[in-house]
Amino acid sequence: MTESEDNQDNEVEVEPVYDPEGYVQQRRLKDIFDAKKKVRERRLSAKKYNLEHGKRKGSLDAVRMYRSAVENYLSELKPLFLEEQKGQHYWHKEKIGTLNVQLPVSQKTTSRGTIYKYGDTRITSPPEPKEWELVGIGCLFHIDEPIVAEFDVMKKTGLSRTRRVTVKHEAAIPFAHLDQIMNLANQYLSERGMELDPEDDTDPASI
Numbered sequence: 001m002t003e004s005e006d007n008q009d010n011e012v013e014v015e016p017v018y019d020p021e022g023y024v025q026q027r028r029l030k031d032i033f034d035a036k037k038k039v040r041e042r043r044l045s046a047k048k049y050n051l052e053h054g055k056r057k058g059s060l061d062a063v064r065m066y067r068s069a070v071e072n073y074l075s076e077l078k079p080l081f082l083e084e085q086k087g088q089h090y091w092h093k094e095k096i097g098t099l100n101v102q103l104p105v106s107q108k109t110t111s112r113g114t115i116y117k118y119g120d121t122r123i124t125s126p127p128e129p130k131e132w133e134l135v136g137i138g139c140l141f142h143i144d145e146p147i148v149a150e151f152d153v154m155k156k157t158g159l160s161r162t163r164r165v166t167v168k169h170e171a172a173i174p175f176a177h178l179d180q181i182m183n184l185a186n187q188y189l190s191e192r193g194m195e196l197d198p199e200d201d202t203d204p205a206s207i
Helices: 003-010 020-053 055-081 085-092 137-141 175-191
Strands: 095-101 106-110 113-118 121-123 130-135 147-156 162-171
Touching (some): 020 175, 055 085, 055 175, 085 137, 095 147, 095 162, 095 175, 130 147, 137 175
Antiparallel strands (some): 106 113, 113 121
16 A cells, blocks of 8 residues: 555545534524523522522522623623624613612611611611612623622711711612513514524524
């Protein structure tokens, strides 16, 4: 056997990619499909975690779990949204809602009046809630996690003495707003003719 014939026997045939652009599109759809499926799984896990740990203790951690999956999904979608003007509107300008953060103040009524407390701090009255306007589904990438709201309150330091102090409270974007962001993202995909249902057995690369 000649050297030329030996080389021919060792050659591995590689199937040519006749449509590289189509292949890239298929891979993009597959990645989007997987990310959306992960969002659904993470949301179910977060809801279960919330129930198991109680609303007050578990809600913050649970919603963080869900938010991280939504952010990953949006990261996969971002190039699609920025391709055209309508997508850019969804990403930067679509109104999501208002995030309202209240300082969790307990109150107790006594013969001397109502006592308000934030943790161990006695205050004269609950402060006004803080608000954030959520605009554009891409707002998740610009809002801190967790959100830290600062409140100026009058702390009681004696029977009739008070002083102004600033207290901080951690909060998170709630499930309802994250669901709204997901709905808008999927609405845009539908308008683009890209229906991605995680429960559908259809190969996403063939959509």
